[in-house]
Amino acid sequence: MERLYWTEPTRFELEVDVTALTDRRITIDPILFHPEEGGQPADTGQVGDATVMGVHLVNGQIVLSLDKPLGSGKHLARLDRKHRLHTASQHSAQHILSGLADTRFNLKTVGVHIGLERSTIDFETTVDWSSAQTLESCAMEVVMENLVIETVFNDTAVRSRFDLKHIDSELIRVVKIGQYDASACCGAHVHRTGDIGIIRVVDLETRKQGTRLSFIAGPKALAFSQTETSVLRSLRQLSHCATEELPGMLQKQWDRSxxxxxxxxxxxxxxxPTLVNTAVVVETEGSKTGIQVNTLPGKLSGKLAALMADHVQGSGVVVSDTSICIHSKTMMAKELLQRLHDAVGGRGGGSPHAASGMLAEVLTREQIVSILQAPKNRHSGSWLKTEG
Ligand SMILES: [Zn+2]
Known part of the structure; x- marks a missing residue:
């Protein structure tokens, strides 16, 4: 069967012969829809009045799954043009980037993913950002050359980046882009490099082995660049400096902060020491407890609680917003935390000497005093309601 997406990439609709395999699974001839294969998402669209929900390779056949039954016979097949142009642009851009990376930078492509938002190429070795930008510039020159992306068959003197074992014939399909790339490939591409419009390299990520380059091609590349330009414009207005000065300015602010x-x-x-002396001290079952609420950052709570426990020779309770820290000389830390949790809820734990956690709500100093001084058997989850 003829794969139209190999030979006529600009064909988006035509009448096809449908063979129904089951009521919602069909094959069509010629094959208009690209299946999910070679790292490229499947085409979407319609056959007759049915919507194509998936396109898969099954035992060497390209099978379409539909949302409703469709009988055998002649039907009009229509691709979702925007979706195809997006995936084909990403895929064609990948050929250009991988081909140039190979010939100009001796970088071998070892993995490819064509995504609906952004796509990635995995290189065998490391790449620096400056080389990636040069690669992007070279790729845009190939776009501007507006070369025809050719399909030729059975040219075995080419590289193969994809697993071709699924192809159901001896036929090897090779995609050629001028002098820049020639590789065995089963995917769908745009007709000419100019159809891609824009190729943007948007990120580099060092992997365990090699580098992952993220790129976006076509209209989504423009949308991405517009978002970044808007963000940079806002940052310039906030910082009163030029784009090139932003990293230095931000670093300066981080250092200052x-x-x-x-x-x-x-x-x-x-x-x-002042906070230790100004803490409210209450008697809890014959033992003294110092309490401070919302007086300092959470990370110093433990230190203050320990100083207060030492000062009163009892326990120290420090609450910052909903976080709580308790130290105790009289081995009551865990028990005091439990009393507060019984009254208002929360989480955390610790030892008789030190405990910490969160309270389910923000409490005032008076509420904490009241809970800790209430007789032991009166604690329940309904403390706030019953005490009024
Ligand atoms: Zn391809």
């Missing part, structure tokens, strides 16, 4: 955080921590550290 880190230095300020350190200075603030130092100031809080100096405040700890």
């Amino acid at each position: 880190a230095a300020l955080s350190k200075a603030v921590d130092g100031l809080y550290d100096q405040m700890l």
Whole structure:
């Protein structure tokens, strides 16, 4: 059977002979729809009044799954043109990038994924960002040359990047793009390189072995670039500087923020003795407990709780928003946390000496005092309601 997506990539609709395999699975001749194969998503569209839900290779045959039954006979088949142009643009761009990477940078392609948002090429060795940008520029020159993407058969002196074992004949289909690429391939491509419009290399990621390059081609590449341009424009307006100055400006702000955080921590550290002395101290079953609420950042809570426990020779409870930290000389830390959890809920745990966790809601100092001083047997989940 003739695969029309190999020989006539600009054909988006025609009458086909349908053979019904079951009521919702058919084969068509000629084959208009590209199946899910070689890392490229399947075509979508319609045959007769049925929608194509999937296109798969089954025992060497290209089988279409439909949303409703369709009988054998002649029917009009129509591709989703936008979807095809997207996948074919990504795939054609991949040929150009892989071909140029091979000839110009001696980079071998070892894996390809054609996605609906972005696509990737895995290279065997590492690539730096500057080389990736050169590759992008060279690829755009090939787009501008507007070369015909040719299909030739049985040219065995080419590279093969894909697993071709599914192909149901001896026929080897080779895709040629001028001097830039010639590789065995089973996918659907655009007619001319100019149809791709734009190829953008958008990211590089170092893998365990080699590099993964992410790219976008066609209208989605324009949309991606427009989003990035808008973001950069906003950042320039916020920072009052040029695009090239943004990384330096951001680094400067990060450094300043880190230095300020350190200075603030130092100031809080100096405040700890004062916070120990100003804590509310209550009696809980014959033992003293110091309480401080929302007076310092959470990361210093443990230190303050330990100082307070030491100061009152009992327990120290420090609450910041909903996080809680308890230290105890009298081995009550876990029990005090449990009382608060019984009253309002939350999570966490620890030992008789130290416990920490979260409270299910923000409590005032007065509420905490009330819960910790309530007789032991009165604690229940309904504390706030019953106490009013
Ligand atoms: Zn291909």
